[in-house]
Amino acid sequence: MSLTSDQVKIIKSTVPVLREHGADITKTFYHTLLSEVPSLNDVFNQANQINNHQANALAGALYAYASHIDDLGALEPAVEKICQKHASLYIKAEQYDIVGKYLLQAMGTVLGAALTKEILDAWAVAYQQLADVMIKREETLLRDAKPWTDWRDFVIDRKVKESEEITSFYFVPKDGQPLPKFLPGRYISIKTDVPLLKYDQSRQYSLSDAWSPEYYRISVKKEKGLPTAAADAKYHPGYISNVLHESKSEGDIIQMSHPFGEFFLDPEKNADGPVVLVSAGVGLTPLLSMLNTLIAAKSTRRISWIHATRGSSVQAFRQHIQKTCREHENVHAVVFNKKPEPTDVEGLDYHHVGRLALNVLDRERDLFANDAAASYFICGPEAFMKDMARGFRAFGIDEARIQMELFGTGAILPN
Numbered sequence: 001m002s003l004t005s006d007q008v009k010i011i012k013s014t015v016p017v018l019r020e021h022g023a024d025i026t027k028t029f030y031h032t033l034l035s036e037v038p039s040l041n042d043v044f045n046q047a048n049q050i051n052n053h054q055a056n057a058l059a060g061a062l063y064a065y066a067s068h069i070d071d072l073g074a075l076e077p078a079v080e081k082i083c084q085k086h087a088s089l090y091i092k093a094e095q096y097d098i099v100g101k102y103l104l105q106a107m108g109t110v111l112g113a114a115l116t117k118e119i120l121d122a123w124a125v126a127y128q129q130l131a132d133v134m135i136k137r138e139e140t141l142l143r144d145a146k147p148w149t150d151w152r153d154f155v156i157d158r159k160v161k162e163s164e165e166i167t168s169f170y171f172v173p174k175d176g177q178p179l180p181k182f183l184p185g186r187y188i189s190i191k192t193d194v195p196l197l198k199y200d201q202s203r204q205y206s207l208s209d210a211w212s213p214e215y216y217r218i219s220v221k222k223e224k225g226l227p228t229a230a231a232d233a234k235y236h237p238g239y240i241s242n243v244l245h246e247s248k249s250e251g252d253i254i255q256m257s258h259p260f261g262e263f264f265l266d267p268e269k270n271a272d273g274p275v276v277l278v279s280a281g282v283g284l285t286p287l288l289s290m291l292n293t294l295i296a297a298k299s300t301r302r303i304s305w306i307h308a309t310r311g312s313s314v315q316a317f318r319q320h321i322q323k324t325c326r327e328h329e330n331v332h333a334v335v336f337n338k339k340p341e342p343t344d345v346e347g348l349d350y351h352h353v354g355r356l357a358l359n360v361l362d363r364e365r366d367l368f369a370n371d372a373a374a375s376y377f378i379c380g381p382e383a384f385m386k387d388m389a390r391g392f393r394a395f396g397i398d399e400a401r402i403q404m405e406l407f408g409t410g411a412i413l414p415n
Contacts, residue, residue: 001125001128001129002125002129003069003122003125003126003129007121007122007125007126008069008070010118010119010122011066011069011122011123011126012066012067012069012070014066014119014123015063015066015067017111017114018059018062018063018066019063021110021111022059022060022062022063023052023055023056023059024110025059025062025103025106025107025110025111026054026055026056026058026059026062026106027052027055028106028109028110029055029058029102029103029105029106030044030049030054030055030058032102032105032106032109033098033099033102034049036102037098037102040095040098041199042199042200042201042202043089043091043095043202045201045202045203046197046199046201047239047240061078061082064078065126065130066126069126077262079130079133079134079137080137080262081262082134083134083137083138083141084141084260084261084262085189085204085260086134086138087138087141087142087145087257087258087260088187088188088189088204088257088258088260088261089189089202089257090142090149090150090151090257091138093135093139096131096134096135100124100127100128100131103127104120104123104124104127107120107123108120141260145180145258145260148180148258149258151191151255151256151257152173152174152175152255152256152257152258153173153174153175153253153254153255153256154171154172154173154174154216154253154254154255154256155171155172155173155174155251155252155253156169156170156171156248156249156250156251156252156253156254157170157171157172157215157250158170158250159248159249159250162219162316162317163313163314163315163316164313164314165221165222165282165314165316166219166220166221166222166282166314166316167219167220167222167244167245168208168217168218168219168220169217169218169219169220169244169248170215170216170217171215171216171217171218171254171256172214172215174253178213178214179211179212179213179214179215179216180258180259181211182207182211182259183259183264183265183266184207184210184211184264184265184267184286184289184290184292184293185206185261185263185264185265185286185287185289185290185377185403185405186206186207186259186260186261186263186264186286186289187204187205187206187207187259187260187261187286188204188205188207188216188218188256188257188258188259188260189202189203189204189256189257189260190202190203190205190218190254190255190256190257191254191255191256191257192240192243192244192248192254192255194239194240194243201240203240203241204261205218205219205220205285206218206261206285206286206289206379206405207259207285207286207289208285208286208288208289209288209289209292210289210292210293210295210296211293216256216259218285219282219285219288219316219317220241220244220245220282221238221241221281221282222238222241222242222244222245222246223238223241223242263286263377263379263403263404263405264286264290264403265290265293265294265375265377265403267293267294267297267299270373270375271299271301272301272373273301273371273373273374273375274301274302274303274304274368274371274373274374274375275290275294275301275302275303275304275374275375275377276303276304276306276366276367276368276374276375276376276377277290277291277303277304277305277306277377278306278307278356278376278377278378278379278380278388279306279307279308279378279379279380280307280308280309280356280379280380280381280384281308281309281310281314281380281381282316283379283380283381283384283405284307284316284317284379285379286377286379286405287305287377287379288317288320290377291303291305291324291331295324295328295331299330300330301330302330302368303328303330303331303332304332304333304334304365304366304367304368305321305324305325305331305332305333305334306333306334306335306336306356306361306366307321307333307334307335307336307356308335308336308337308338308355308356308380308384309335309336309337309338310338310339311337311338311339311340311341312337312339312340312341312344312349312350313341315335315337318335318349321333322348322349332365332366333351334351334352334361334366335349335350335351335352336350336351336352336353336354336355336356336357337349337350337352337353338353338354338355340353356384356387356388357391358388358391358392358394358395359391363395367395367397369395369396369397372398374397374401375401375403376392376397376401376402376403377402377403377404377405378392378402378403378404378405379404379405379406381406382406385404385406388404389402389404
């Protein structure tokens with residue numbers, strides 16, 4: 001079923017309503033849905049329910065959908081991002097029906113008599129129209145992942161401390177079967193029981209190494225100052241990462257999804273163009289997978305590794321990056337360090353003191369700004385990402401050649 005032209009106008013007319021009441025609608029939606037269908041608590045991030053990140057993200061998505069209901073092509077990147085995540089969580093088609101029911105019900109609860117039958121009918125069709133698109137796309141993603149189409153048991157084979165905050169987890173499949181290849185930059189979802197929450201919880205973590213048929217690796221930052229025994233710890237966005245660090249040991253079982261994600265480097269595409277990898281903090285993890293993949297393939301592409309760290313003690317993979325640069329003349333690194341140690345060597349351990357600033361980099365050697373074949377991959381916190389987006393626009397870099405990954409709920413909107 002498709003929207004009629006009159007229904008499109010009706011949906012457009014609700015944009016001001018969603019701007020004002022969208023957050024109330026989505027908060028009501030999640031509260032009612034998770035109270036009456038408690039099994040879905042396993043699906044939704046409980047921390048993001050408490051801090052309203054999920055509700056705010058959904059409110060933004062509803063507003064964007066209504067605003068672009070007559071130009072849905074503008075939403076394709078956002079829809080693809082959501083579908084990739086849904087596939088990694090093994091969302092079922094029938095769950096869309098449940099969500100639709102409670103979303104329309106929440107609109108009625110919040111808007112009351114203002115939600116006329118015509119508006120309700122239009123939104124019912126609009127929701128189903130989007131649901132059908134997403135279900136079809138997610139079915140395609142899972143078909144491409146065959147035979148791995150559900151949660152799979154993995155064993156924590158090794159835990160390796162990479163810095164004061166970041167630990168790498170090496171997972172091997174319990175069934176001993178070889179692991180499928182993946183495009184570097186993609187993530188997996190892991191699912192684990194969390195007794196304090198009384199529900200299983202899933203989180204997405206970027207794969208941080210080149211493909212191996214024997215193991216997958218993720219590298220996880222532990223949020224400091226968050227004792228997992230504290231009464232309010234379970235509401236903290238970093239709670240699951242602390243569970244991994246503190247409660248999960250070598251030999252433990254964790255369930256994992258097939259790799260998914262729309263942020264990746266395809267080694268076979270633009271195979272000769274330079275690659276610029278720009279990261280801050282733990283945002284280096286998907287870019288490290290890209291770097292290691294190119295090195296494993298003996299790529300001769302020029303690679304620029306540009307990284308920002310708060311300090312030497314929290315900088316992960318420093319020795320690995322330095323070794324890679326020594327052994328491969330096509331790779332060079334530029335590190336911005338806010339607080340270098342007295343023993344750090346300028347020009348080796350770091351190159352600039354302070355925050356990452358694109359204007360201090362060499363336009364050609366570091367950024368390949370005049371090379372139309374160069375590709376750019378950026379990952380880090382939201383403020384960092386917005387700074388980088390503005391900076392690359394100032395350099396005249398075509399946005400079509402820039403891929404950006406923001407960790408957390410929602411999507412980045414450069415400004």
